[in-house]
């Protein structure tokens with residue numbers, strides 16, 4: 341949420357910063373703004389709406405040349421998406437420009453304090469108070485020292501990046517619980533919310549820890565704690581290049597990311613068996629002895645990642661016989677979750693920065709739980725704060741709606757489940773190998789779904805005017821139903837809900853009326869065939885009341901044919917792996933429906949990727 345870029349070097353800062361913002365726009369698109377330093381003065385341009393609006397403004401009112409600059413793309417929290425609430429914000433004396441991601445929770449009291457000293461505030465944002473506080477601290481100190489002093493006064497989560505025209509070749513950043521990474525170039529350095537902003541210039545980066553300040557110059561990067569003591573930052577290198585974050589010939593990032601799923605699944609499985617054909621999780625640092633003592637597993641995650649966790653619950657319980665709870669991270673720490681040293685808490689997050697998940701993770705750690713992150717973003721906060729990490733290899737996910745991350749999160753959570761089963765002796769080794777073999781067939785099966793998905797587009801067009809779409813599933817098909825409904829809500833802005841098929845008759849069946857489209861994820865008839873029989877009964881119940889049934893069913897499942905108005909076929913797959921194929925047509929359905937309705941598929945309204953506020 342909110343994209344931040346800072347640059348100091350030899351190039352034209354504006355070009356570097358705007359290109360970086362273009363790559364970060366998925367983090368927020370309520371407004372965009374840039375600041376450069378020229379002739380000892382701050383020069384700022386900012387505009388409500390998407391980055392394109394700012395670019396138009398820059399065409400009409402160009403900025404002077406400068407080799408130091410900062411830029412911001414906003415997801416509004418405090419104050420509407422207007423020009424005057426757009427970042428950067430400047431202190432009353434014009435001395436400091438600041439951009440911000442996160443929420444300053446004590447901003448109201450700081451605002452009052454500033455007003456009592458006669459400071460006039462120009463916006464409704466929490467960010468602006470920081471600009472004034474920095475300026476007040478500046479007469480006696482430089483920007484980095486002022487930043488230390490101000491950070492001590494702030495409550496909440498924040499990334500701040502600021503510039504002072506009196507020191508025109510320096511940019512200062514600070515972070516607490518919100519993302520900020522450093523890009524290390526030759527004679528130039530970068531700050532950004534994520535590496536996508538600078539990966540076309542450098543793949544060498546530094547992770548910043550909690551409560552740290554970074555002083556960026558063209559030829560040096562200094563990392564300090566909030567008391568000014570030097571800190572060693574951990575270097576890492578980005579394992580993908582700039583082309584991975586481009587559309588590569590696709591019209592939409594989402595279409596590209598849907599198409600990349602076979603590769604993402606294959607990459608996430610690669611190298612997971614050792615020479616003895618036992619599961620190997622290199623990045624896991626929890627001792628097997630500790631894993632043998634675990635008596636419960638708790639998954640914490642949000643949105644799509646939580647749906648991946650729900651799928652994994654069925655598999656991990658089946659394989660390890662350990663109880664698995666899946667908790668929405670935003671609810672977790674506000675009740676009294678029963679976790680302790682005998683709990684393995686698995687945090688699933690594509691971005692590794694989702695604030696709800698981070699706070700739940702910290703709460704679990706405070707209770708003494710062992711923690712493991714499943715994450716797609718190297719260098720992000722959630723893996724850094726976990727005891728162990730298993731990275732997914734989906735590559736950068738730019739479309740706001742998650743697709744390839746979901747499939748790889750399921751893969752990673754399954755690997756953790758199999759690893760637990762192996763460490764605890766809960767399964768025979770040949771059983772584990774057989775499942776690994778089934779998993780290794782999945783990239784090809786997902787590819788097959790993609791090859792045969794065209795009729796789903798026609799179907800989406802047919803139902804574009806539906807008032808609401810319901811999704812039903814049983815067992816692992818239930819979280820798939822939830823995911824299908826979420827995709828439709830966020831992309832097509834339609835009423836959509838996912839239900840366990842058996843639950844419908846306990847109330848929601850009242851929603852069924854003539855013509856309501858219901859997408860049913862049909863369990864394999866070859867698995868627990870009782871589930872198949874039950875869902876056929878559920879279909880009959882809704883058809884009797886006028887529903888139009890779209891069945892997502894396995895190739896060869898002819899028993900379903902008489903009961904469906906449309907059938908979307910997916911390849912034969914073991915029951916627990918079915919979500920890896922049955923989700924894909926639902927992604928395509930939502931994407932197509934949103935396109936038909938003329939919506940911005942990659943940047944849906946009101947949303948942003950990487951939700952760094954609670």
Ligand code: F6R
Pocket residue numbers: 642643644645646688689690691692693694697740741742743826830950951
């Ligand atoms: C939905 C979607 C969100 C994210 C959720 C968690 O398409 O993308 O529901 O899944 O915000 O994000 P991460 O995985 O980054 O923690």
